[in-house]
Amino acid sequence: MTPFDPARLQASTVCLPPGPWATVLDCLCDHFKAIDRSQWVDRFARGRVLGADGQAISAGDPYKRGLRLHYFREVPNERVIPVQEAILHVDEHLVVADKPHFLPVTPGGAYVEQTLLRRLIHRLDNPHLVPLHRIDRHTAGLVLFSANPESRSAYQRLFPERRIEKRYQAIAAALGQHTFPLVHRSRLEHGEPFFRMHEVQGPANSETHARVLEKNEEHWRYELSPITGKTHQLRVHMAALGAGISNDPFYPALLDVEDDYQRPLKLLAQSLSFDDPLTGQARRFETRLRLDW
Incomplete structure (x- = not known):
């Protein structure tokens, strides 16, 4: 018998935490407070909560600490995002896509199917796709995906080991008071609300190199090279x-x-x-998108 593979069905996995609950349903409702109890009841009724063996379980099954479950994230009446991604490259190990503005990379919040990851999984029929890095929903451009679990770790290491060069373009107001090229370093931490970052006192944990590519009256086109990868770093x-x-x-x-x-x-x-960690070959990918003034 083929072992159950939650990745092939794009199921999320949770191990039940310690607590006083009587049933699996009670635990999930308390653990995922943003999801209404009626939604969980409906998921159980439709067989959308599975045990470790891939078999549907009942909402009334007794709670057990550490029990491994698989469930399917759903967003009722998910809003369609009217933009289209482009696939630039596919091989045994990597997929490179051009993400349009407004499309999230991965499921979260109000988006599940309307994400770059889920769209590519359906288009390429590869449930093992995993993004090797993220860009903001509001940002457009290149996203690199691992297509093969066996080689994934080699490509993942490129990012924390800073063996990959990322370049961005941005359009913003003229900064005539600064001398370019320049390097900006600061300490970034989460602020309020939680999704906004801000600069605080302390040792720098972020670094961006910037230069001017083009000037157009009150606005300039900048090239930005993030040396670190903090959330919203370039925007901040x-x-x-x-x-x-x-x-x-x-x-x-x-x-x-x-x-x-x-x-x-x-x-x-x-x-x-970057230099390909499997072959040593120099590789470079360029977006086909362009920022209009």
Whole structure:
């Protein structure tokens, strides 16, 4: 018999934490407070909660600490995001895609199927795809995926070991008060609300190199090279320099606005360069997208 593979069905996995619950349902409701109890009851009724063997279990099954379950994330009436990704490269180990603005890379919050990962899984019929890095939902451009679990760790190490060069383009207000090229370093931590980052006192944990590519009256086109990979790093650093990236709804101020597909964030993941850890071959990928003024 073929062993159950939750990845093939794109199921999420949870091991039940310690607690006083009587049933599996009680534990899941308390553990995932954002999901209504009626949604869990419905999932159990439709066989959308599975045991470690891949068989559907009952909502009334007794709770057991450490019990391994697989469940399917669902968003009722998930909103369609009217943008289209492009696949730039596919081989045995890697997939490279151009992500449009507004499309999340991975499931989370209000998005499951309307994500780059799930779209690529369906298009390529490969449930083992895993993103090797992330870019913001508002950012467009290159995303690199591992297509093969056996070689995944070799490619994953490229990022923490800083053996991959990432270059972005951004359009923002002119920064005539600064001399370019420049290096901006600071300490970034999560602020309020939780998804916004801010600069604080202390040893730097983020570094960005910036230069000017083109000048167009009041706005300039910048090339940004993040040496570190902190959340929203480029957006925070540009705001700190005095020129928040054009159409940024988070920085320098948090704006209460809905997605406007005519006014995307002017930030683009332009290129990825690295020596392939399996072959030693120099590899470089370039986006086919472009930021308009």
